[in-house]
Every structure is written in C-alpha cells, then in structure tokens.
C-alpha cells in the first residue's frame with residue numbers, strides 16, 4: 001500500500017485524497033484549519049469545501065504538514081498557484097527523498113512565468129522524472145459525488161506516470177498517462193482564462209455562437225502557445241486540452257467561468273473576488289500567460305482582452321468589440 005500526502009484540504013485536494021483513498025492508498029490530508037482536520041477525522045466530512053460528501057473513514061487529516069509528509073511515496077500538492085513557491089519552500093525539507101511530487105494546480109506563476117511542475121523542480125531540486133501533473137475535465141464536486149470522470153497523469157518518465165495511474169484508478173476515476181507535461185499544464189492553465197472569457201460573454205447576455213467562438217479560438221491560441229513552448233499540439237485535442245476547456249466553459253460549477261459571468265453582469269473585480277471566495281486561477285494567471293506569450297512572440301488575443309479587463313484597462317464591451325474588429329484571416333488550427 002502506498003503512503004500518500006495531500007497538501008491541502010481545499011475542494012480539489014480533498015477530492016483527490018478521497019479518490020486515492022478509494023483506490024486503496026494510505027492517505028493523509030494536510031488541512032491548515034484545525035476544525036477541518038477534526039471534522040475529517042471524526043465525522044469524515046470537509047465542512048467548508050465539500051460539506052455534503054461522505055469521505056472514506058480511512059482518510060486521515062492533520063494540521064501538521066510534516067506528519068502528512070512522513071514516509072510518503074506520493075506528495076500531491078493542491079494549493080493556489082501563486083502560493084506554491086512559499087509553501088513548498090517550507091515543506092521541501094520534509095518531503096521524503098524518493099517521493100513523487102504531483103501537481104494538481106492549474107496556474108502559471110506571475111513573476112517567473114513558470115508552470116507549476118517547473119516551480120516544484122526549481123524549489124525542491126527533485127528531478128523532472130519524479131514530478132507529475134494531473135489535469136483534465138475534473139470539476140471537483142462531480143468527482144467528489146463519485147460521478148464518472150477521466151483525467152491525464154503526465155510525467156516525463158512514463159513508468160512513473162503508470163505507477164501513479166495505478167494509485168489513482170477507481171471505478172469512477174479513470175486516469176490516462178502522458179509524457180507531455182508542458183502541454184498538459186498549459187492546457188489546464190489557459191482554459192481558466194478562456195473560461196473567464198466565456199463567463200464574460202454569458203454575463204453580457206451573448207449567445208452560444210459567441211461562446212463557441214471563444215472556446216474554439218481559445219483552443220487555437222492555447223495550442224499556438226503550447227507548440228512554441230515545446231508541447232505536442234495533439235495534446236490540446238485530448239482530455240487536458242479540449243476536454244477540460246469544454247467542461248470548464250460549460251459548467252456553472254467552474255469558479256473561473258462564474259467569476260467572468262460576474263464581471264459580464266457589471267461587478268468590479270473586487271466584487272467578483274469576494275463573491276467567488278474560492279480559487280479562480282485564471283484571474284492572476286492571465287497576465288502571466290500573456291507575458292509568456294509576448295516573450296515568445298505568440299499572439300493570444302482572447303487572453304489579451306481578459307487580462308486587460310481584469311486589470312481594469314478596458315470594459316467588457318471594449319473586449320467584445322476589440323475581438324470582433326481583428327483583421328480577417330484564414331482559419332487554420334493553431335494559427
């Protein structure tokens with residue numbers, strides 16, 4: 001039986017802890033708040049993030065990250081992307097030297113433009129072959145209700161990805177393996193920005209044609225950036241690409257889409273932030289993704305207008321007219 005540490009007990013961390021406990025691992029979840037750890041240990045519920053879900057009785061929680069990390073074979077990290085570096089710096093000395101580190105996060109670090117797996121290798125010194133990412137159409141609440149879902153486990157070492165696949169496989173959660181870590185992570189991070197755009201369109205009362213336009217051209221700009229950064233363009237046709245993009249842009253459960261919808265209905269960014277309460281990674285990552293695109297000479301028009309709306313440089317109406325007045329061009333995938 002594998003020992004798994006999950007850091008920490010938000011909606012996705014708790015859900016993946018449940019999946020990995022159901023898959024037969026010995027899982028310890030790190031919660032920052034004692035009331036969450038106590039509730040998981042006593043009544044087997046996470047009262048803040050998933051109050052209506054019965055968690056496995058075998059799943060344990062602790063407020064002490066060292067206790068969670070003790071003898072862990074797999075260390076699964078699920079915290080807001082912009083907090084990863086600071087937290088990981090504190091946790092790194094307690095990570096067992098042979099453990100795999102797995103990122104569940106879908107964001108890009110703002111000051112460095114690094115993907116989460118890159119931050120992990122930089123901060124911990126753990127080689128890329130022992131760092132993996134899980135990304136796909138995975139709305140936490142649906143999986144927590146044990147509804148069927150699939151995902152991608154990407155690691156440059158295929159055998160390591162297969163080991164993790166075994167450790168996450170349940171009757172309701174079906175992980176595929178991949179070696180294109182860059183493509184999987186970029187698909188997950190950029191789809192949050194496109195979901196913000198679809199939310200904006202929804203909030204403005206625009207129709208399904210406009211949403212489909214954003215999803216399709218959003219995928220094209222994601223693939224364009226990915227290809228420039230060394231990803232396999234075909235990765236964006238898979239679960240971590242179009243799969244996640246579709247689920248997130250279609251679902252009212254998505255925090256990013258809902259955040260965009262608030263803005264489209266006229267809320268300010270501050271009002272939308274306090275209405276959302278949970279992590280909507282695209283809000284901070286959109287600027288980091290745009291900077292990454294500009295440094296690599298890649299055009300990302302949807303990301304550009306989303307970042308300008310979030311930064312208060314243009315209105316949502318300006319965003320729509322800016323996109324519709326671009327120079328006409330032939331449609332080619334990734335162009």
Ligand SMILES: NC(=O)C1=CN([C@@H]2O[C@H](COP(=O)(O)OP(=O)(O)OC[C@H]3O[C@@H](n4cnc5c(N)ncnc54)[C@H](O)[C@@H]3O)[C@@H](O)[C@H]2O)C=CC1
Pocket residue numbers: 008009010011012013032049078079080081083087104105106107138139140141277278279281
């Ligand atoms: N919820 C979902 O459906 C999915 C989320 N993700 C990704 O997983 C990551 C985590 O998201 P969620 O669990 O949904 O967010 P959440 O908002 O539900 O939970 C965030 C967790 O991070 C902790 N946290 C917040 N600020 C922190 C800080 N400064 N230092 C340390 N810990 C802190 C919170 O205590 C909480 O445990 C994000 O990158 C998100 O994009 C990926 C797939 C699905």
Ligand SMILES: O=C(CO)COP(=O)(O)O
Pocket residue numbers: 106136137138139140192195244247248253254255256257279280281
């Ligand atoms: O990543 C997700 C689904 O795959 C969750 O999306 P949100 O963070 O927008 O809720």
